[in-house]
Amino acid sequence: GQQLNQSPQSMFIQEGEDVSMNCTSSSIFNTWLWYKQDPGEGPVLLIALYKAGELTSNGRLTAQFGITRKDSFLNISASIPSDVGIYFCAGTPEQGAQKLVFGQGTRLTINP
């Protein structure tokens, strides 16, 4: 259905390493968004993708909207301690485009 499968569920990396996470679905999505959530806070938008094949960067973050419209990835380069948190992919499904569906999240832990 409209469920988003996000992987990996958690990552433990060294400071300075690159990070990659992805989201897939069996359904088509009109938009893909990547949010970051710090403990006890609400999700904050990092990158938004609106067209199939679109590749967008925001500083050290890069995300792509899959050509099939059923997947997206987020890369973080040269990780720093403040990158720690939970990263959620989210999307507006082709069916029911007025709501945002979330992936299960990727918890990123960085060892200094």
Add this chain to the structure above:
Amino acid sequence: AAGVIQSPRHLIKEKRETATLKCYPIPRHDTVYWYQQGPGQDPQFLISFYEKMQSDKGSIPDRFSAQQFSDYHSELNMSSLELGDSALYFCASSLWTSVLNTGELFFGEGSRLTVL
């Protein structure tokens, strides 16, 4: 810039009690969404409003109700509280046209409900 304001930030209730959460959207935003996030879980969509009318309904229990008022603020009412209702409740706002085109929502900091 003004953000989404939620109150209270923390709430402790006992089983079978009622609770009300409030959300004040970003000025000029006409759309409000409520999400529930259990411990270690992703946010789950509960209900949304556009121009004071319910626009979509997700996994909201029958014990919960919500509405959007004329000033666009929204309230989530929860009755007969159960232990499993303990969660972070997020409100998000946007412009309806933005949601349809971009899906972008602006989230509040959440209200943490603990049911004992």
